[in-house]
Amino acid sequence: MTKILVVAEHAGGKLNPATAKCVACASAISGAEIDVVVLAADASAVADQAAKLQGVKKVLKVENAANAEPLAAVLAPQIAAAAANYTHVFGPSTTFGKDLMPRVAALLGVGQLSDIMAADSAYTFRRPIYAGNAIITVEAAKDKKVVATVRVASFQAVGEGGSAAVEAAAVNAEIPTHTRFVTRSAAATGRPDLQTAARVVSGGRAVGSADNFKIIYGLADKLGAGVGASRAAVDAGYAPNDLQVGQTGKIIAPELYVAVGISGAIQHLTGIKDARTIVAINKDAEAPIFEVADVGLVGDLFTVIPELEKALG
Amino acid sequence: MSKILVGLKRVVDYNVRVRVKPDGTGVVTEGVKMSINPFDEIALEEALRIKEKGGATEVIVASIGPADTQQQLRTGLAMGADRAILVQSDAPVEPLAAAKAFLKLIEKEGPQIVLLGKQGIDDDNNQTGQMLAALWNRPQATFASKVELDSGRAKVTREVDAGLETIEVDLPAVITTDLRLNEPRYVKLPDIMKAKKKPLDTLPIAELGIDAGSQFKTLKYEAPAGRSKGVMVKDVGELVAVLKQKGLI
Numbered sequence: 001m002t003k004i005l006v007v008a009e010h011a012g013g014k015l016n017p018a019t020a021k022c023v024a025c026a027s028a029i030s031g032a033e034i035d036v037v038v039l040a041a042d043a044s045a046v047a048d049q050a051a052k053l054q055g056v057k058k059v060l061k062v063e064n065a066a067n068a069e070p071l072a073a074v075l076a077p078q079i080a081a082a083a084a085n086y087t088h089v090f091g092p093s094t095t096f097g098k099d100l101m102p103r104v105a106a107l108l109g110v111g112q113l114s115d116i117m118a119a120d121s122a123y124t125f126r127r128p129i130y131a132g133n134a135i136i137t138v139e140a141a142k143d144k145k146v147v148a149t150v151r152v153a154s155f156q157a158v159g160e161g162g163s164a165a166v167e168a169a170a171v172n173a174e175i176p177t178h179t180r181f182v183t184r185s186a187a188a189t190g191r192p193d194l195q196t197a198a199r200v201v202s203g204g205r206a207v208g209s210a211d212n213f214k215i216i217y218g219l220a221d222k223l224g225a226g227v228g229a230s231r232a233a234v235d236a237g238y239a240p241n242d243l244q245v246g247q248t249g250k251i252i253a254p255e256l257y258v259a260v261g262i263s264g265a266i267q268h269l270t271g272i273k274d275a276r277t278i279v280a281i282n283k284d285a286e287a288p289i290f291e292v293a294d295v296g297l298v299g300d301l302f303t304v305i306p307e308l309e310k311a312l313g
Numbered sequence: 314m315s316k317i318l319v320g321l322k323r324v325v326d327y328n329v330r331v332r333v334k335p336d337g338t339g340v341v342t343e344g345v346k347m348s349i350n351p352f353d354e355i356a357l358e359e360a361l362r363i364k365e366k367g368g369a370t371e372v373i374v375a376s377i378g379p380a381d382t383q384q385q386l387r388t389g390l391a392m393g394a395d396r397a398i399l400v401q402s403d404a405p406v407e408p409l410a411a412a413k414a415f416l417k418l419i420e421k422e423g424p425q426i427v428l429l430g431k432q433g434i435d436d437d438n439n440q441t442g443q444m445l446a447a448l449w450n451r452p453q454a455t456f457a458s459k460v461e462l463d464s465g466r467a468k469v470t471r472e473v474d475a476g477l478e479t480i481e482v483d484l485p486a487v488i489t490t491d492l493r494l495n496e497p498r499y500v501k502l503p504d505i506m507k508a509k510k511k512p513l514d515t516l517p518i519a520e521l522g523i524d525a526g527s528q529f530k531t532l533k534y535e536a537p538a539g540r541s542k543g544v545m546v547k548d549v550g551e552l553v554a555v556l557k558q559k560g561l562i
């Protein structure tokens with residue numbers, strides 16, 4: 001019997017949409033029983049949201065004052081304890097899940113699969129390697145627990161309307177004190193979240209300065225889009241790190257992706273290959289981004305973007 | 314004596330466009346340039362800076378890989394590491410086995426800090442540091458973009474989806490690097506000559522007494538579904554027309 005425990009990601013009392021995508025991945029395994037575990041200081045609000053996800057049987061609440069912030073060293077032993085009766089443990093391939101799940105796996109004495117993009121069966125999965133230049137089909141040993149992160153851009157969130165039972169779970173785990181949360185700085189932008197936005201406008205090195213980046217924000221606002229950036233733009237300080245799209249940044253799958261002044265390095269492309277429509281604006285007709293763009297326009301961004309904004313009205 | 318242990322993985326150079334073999338049994342690695350994993354160069358750079366500021370007395374680079382990995386370890390020595398250890402394994406090891414091997418080296422060397430990359434750009438696993446920290450029962454500070462040391466503790470700023478997060482960990486600890494932690498130095502020719510004299514110990518993985526077996530079997534390699542080249546438009550007017558036609562605006 002396949003029993004999958006999905007680790008909920010949440011912040012500020014809100015369930016992160018990545019969780020519903022992990023449930024979608026778990027639901028692809030036929031006959032799987034899916035539970036969600038919520039670790040928090042006060043888990044009730046998040047547990048209620050998780051209970052509504054289609055396909056979830058039970059939501060486990062693990063409440064502890066130490067769980068106020070998602071520290072992997074603190075959460076992992078509790079998840080490992082809660083995972084005793086499960087065959088699979090899934091988390092999202094967000095920075096939360098990437099930090100946490102390998103620690104959970106090692107505590108369980110097993111390996112981990114990263115970024116699963118398809119579950120062909122309970123023990124056969126597909127995942128990208130080499131920045132997405134190859135897709136491998138991997139078979140996991142059946143006598144071991146499968147711990148995995150789910151590539152969230154590959155799955156459509158399950159819908160709501162479920163009504164899973166919520167129960168408090170008592171886990172017996174030693175919680176370390178060697179790791180302490182200090183602070184988190186999140187730029188509240190008021191723009192759609194990059195990872196879930198239907199439209200994203202990204203700027204590259206060509207934008208030239210942090211001040212110039214307002215051109216990108218302006219176009220994004222016109223389109224109701226989230227904002228992204230290439231690594232070069234982030235390294236140069238034009239945009240904050242959480243906007244980086246690519247192999248080592250965020251992997252996204254918007255309906256519309258507009259790449260402005262981005263050359264299209266393989267590490268960048270790996271972050272956008274699931275975008276429905278890619279629009280590229282670049283002054284170099286030979287830029288590799290045009291090889292993958294659905295619509296390409298050769299031109300100087302400093303003239304094209306103002307024109308485009310005007311045309312959008 | 315306070316030591317820093319740095320992991321250097323040998324990977325296909327990041328400039329190489331990796332291709333799947335036509336028969337689906339792997340990716341083409343013959344004749345392809347191999348390098349130190351970029352995140353590991355950053356890890357080594359950070360270790361060297363800590364040592365230069367008096368925060369450590371020795372920097373040891375270690376790798377698990379085939380005999381040819383000596384090249385990358387020599388490069389690490391040329392960058393400034395004091396000595397190198399090659400755990401020789403001709404078969405690739407999964408992150409859990411790599412973590413077990415690193416734990417053995419830790420037990421022998423007793424480092425205060427273990428610096429690894431956040432991910433190998435070959436398998437894109439992003440696991441080894443976290444697994445090592447778990448097996449060692451010590452803190453982990455992953456995806457570091459800033460490391461500040463202060464009497465037995467490290468304050469680490471981490472690149473997370475929401476922005477930047479700062480945590481404090483007691484040492485010893487595992488730290489994994491993100492791209493913006495530093496910019497690695499270039500190796501100079503005289504350093505390459507000097508590196509030839511630095512110690513590089515090799516030990517077969519079988520001698521570590523760990524279970525380096527694998528849990529996952531790769532059945533098939535496939536090229537990703539390609540995106541076909543789309544249309545080129547000549548001006549903003551055409552661009553808007555195409556977007557409208559696609560129902561995107």
Ligand SMILES: Cc1cc2nc3c(=O)[nH]c(=O)nc-3n(C[C@H](O)[C@H](O)[C@H](O)COP(=O)(O)OP(=O)(O)OC[C@H]3O[C@@H](n4cnc5c(N)ncnc54)[C@H](O)[C@@H]3O)c2cc1C
Nearest residue numbers: 204205206230231232246247248249261263268283284301
């Ligand atoms: C280990 C590793 C991981 C990496 N991870 C990532 C990642 O996650 N994400 C990522 O993005 N990169 C990543 N990179 C970096 C990547 O290799 C590229 O260096 C980077 O994506 C380049 O950014 P860019 O396209 O903005 O800059 P450039 O490559 O410099 O391109 C700028 C483009 O702007 C065009 N241009 C210039 N002026 C104008 C103008 N006025 N109007 C219009 N177009 C103009 C130019 O023709 C050019 O094509 C990684 C690299 C490594 C080694």
Ligand SMILES: Nc1ncnc2c1ncn2[C@@H]1O[C@H](COP(=O)(O)O)[C@@H](O)[C@H]1O
Nearest residue numbers: 320321377429430432433438439440441
């Ligand atoms: N075989 C190896 N040899 C040396 N270092 C390794 C090895 N495998 C993993 N590492 C270290 O662990 C980091 C993360 O690797 P991975 O978990 O494989 O993505 C790398 O950046 C290295 O620092």
